[in-house]
């Protein structure tokens with residue numbers, strides 16, 4: 693596909709078929725969800741159908757994934773982005789990121805997904821990447837209740853770098869394949885309570901089996917996309933947008949768009 697942008701001809705690969713979102717994705721549980729509607733906002737739908745507005749607005753959102761070490765942040769991202777699962781633990785050093793391209797309601801859109809280190813000694817590096825997030829995903833291990841207790845602290849730290857009300861917050865319990873359904877039910881009840889306190893949407897997933905992983909990221913993409921479109925359409929002040937300096941700039945129109953970038957791994961301060 694060829695596109696004219698800034699007077700230059702670009703070639704952009706079509707979005708892969710399994711990243712096309714046409715129907716508004718559903719929540720995991722109505723007890724802790726950010727929105728209960730099951731359709732695109734009318735203004736967004738109209739804007740998506742209007743070819744003149746297709747090329748304006750946010751084309752990429754920053755997503756930051758935080759949580760204790762070993763809870764499964766990297767596995768969650770890898771299951772979605774690469775459809776793989778690694779049983780062996782390799783701690784994230786500093787940060788990494790992946791770019792995922794979608795097509796939502798006919799409009800191209802990308803998520804820049806930042807995977808941060810949970811280890812205390814890398815926190816000071818990771819926290820410098822929290823700024824400008826449109827989505828914050830706080831991950832905990834369903835099989836280790838202490839990691840749920842720590843999610844409040846993770847949220848506080850992530851919000852220190854972002855304006856209140858400027859981010860969608862998700863609370864995600866991983867490793868549900870390790871729990872019996874009774875155990876899972878008990879922990880989910882506590883997690884729903886925590887999510888409500890945080891004004892977050894709760895999801896329960898397994899990166900090992902892939903259960904709910906795709907559904908979860910589709911939901912993230914849809915809410916982030918709709919939020920961006922609405923802010924653009926309403927002409928909100930720049931403070932509620934992702935600042936230009938907060939995203940790594942990637943020319944989405946070039947033929948050889950990098951699939952993922954690994955940020956230089958730094959030793960800690």
Ligand SMILES: Nc1nc2c(ncn2[C@@H]2O[C@H](COP(=O)(O)OP(=O)(O)OP(=O)(O)O)[C@@H](O)[C@H]2O)c(=O)[nH]1
Nearest residue numbers: 761762763764765766767779784810867898899900
């Ligand atoms: N059974 C099971 N194991 C999982 C799941 N997700 C992750 N794990 C395992 O949990 C361990 C930690 O996973 P990671 O994704 O590396 O954890 P992390 O949160 O990225 O850890 P840091 O990078 O140190 O912050 C690994 O051994 C994974 O194989 C899951 O859904 N089910």
Ligand SMILES: [Mg+2]
Nearest residue numbers: 765766783784
């Ligand atoms: Mg990791």
